[in-house]
Amino acid sequence: MRGENGWLAVFRTLQEAFGPQEWWPAQSPFEVMVGAILTQNTAWRNVEKAIANLRAADALSVAVILALPESDLAELLRPSGFYRIKTKRLLALCQFLEAQGVGAVPEQIARQAAVPALRRDLLAVHGVGEETADSILLYALGLPVMVVDTYTRRIGGRVGLLGDHLSYTEVQAAIEAELVPGDAAVRNALHALLVSLGKDYCRPRPRCDTCPLNTRCAYAAGRCRPRQPEQP
């Protein structure tokens, strides 16, 4: 509706443009976690290749991955880039899950009241930072946690909802303040919509001419030009 201004207005506009989102392309909570590690600073299409390798090797489980020779695991992860580092990180995550005793059904231990402690424990895992931890909480465990990523910052900055140099926590709090507490679905959908916009429109070199937000975006109204000025 008209009259909304902040992230909720962005949410509604994007949902009208892209349709309802129910996200994370994965077949299990564990696969979500794997994807969350592999997609760090990496195009999703490359992550898909690595996950396909894992699936083909029947290695989409904690037990199998932990039993795999590290060099073999690295070879499976290779297409996702940063593969030696990601091998270490995925192993660290699997060791954590095994220690938790939740390798098979991790979502069952997740209750909303336990979110802060669970987030803290995830952050203690090598290779799990704030975005990865929150992606796991939201998309693997279904908990109402807003995920902040590079798209969120870029879009928020351009539309005038976020300043520069804000910490992860500050950005997250700014968005959370507009969302219904406890509603995981809206956080899931909003982040998914932001990713969709970020990939296809609000890119480093933006496509403002066809962007669903271009009528309300400060960037589109100002600095965004359909093409570079002609050469002198």
Place this chain on the structure above:
DNA sequence: TTCCCGTGCG
């Protein structure tokens, strides 16, 4: 701040 790294697009 710099490094980690393959991949597909412009």
Place this chain on the structure above:
DNA sequence: CGCACCGGAA
């Protein structure tokens, strides 16, 4: 070819 990619650690 060069650039950017659903970051995090050193």
